[in-house]
Amino acid sequence: MPYVVTDNCIRCKYTDCVEVCPVDCFYEGENMLVIHPDECIDCGVCEPECPAEAIFPDTEPGLEKWLKLNADYAKVWPNITQKKDALPEAAEFDGVPDKLDEHFSPEPGDGD
Incomplete structure (x- = not known):
């Protein structure tokens, strides 16, 4: 049961979760993070650390497309293991629904 980063991370990209991950399974895109499902050990420490509440266990209903993404x-995308500043527009985009089609960037981030 890996954890999954979902829609609300897009254009926020808080990295509080990265800082607590014991196995460094986060990867950085230009405007969001993802979790490598084969590296995640299902410890769950990242979920409560996400200010945008964008991380869920993959057992939650309706997360199939997010698990694939x-x-x-x-x-x-490059691995990220250290906390960075959130995107400048994070507060503005936190809570905006359905960001995938209009705001997701497939471009990689900088990594560490």
């Missing part, structure tokens, strides 16, 4: 982009 996390798995696909974790293969091509």
Whole structure:
């Protein structure tokens, strides 16, 4: 049961979760993070650390597309293991619904 980063991370990209992950399974895109499902040990420490409440266990209903997105982009985006500043527009976009189609960027982030 890996954890999954979902819609509300887009254009927020808080990295509080990265700082507490014991296995460094987060990967950085230009405007969101993903979790590598094969590296996640299901410890759950990241979920309560996310200010945007964008991380859920993959057992939650309706997360299939997010599990696929996390798995696909974790293969091509760089690993991130240290906390960074959130995106400048994070407060503005926190809570905006349905950001995937209009705001998601497939471009990689900088990583560590």
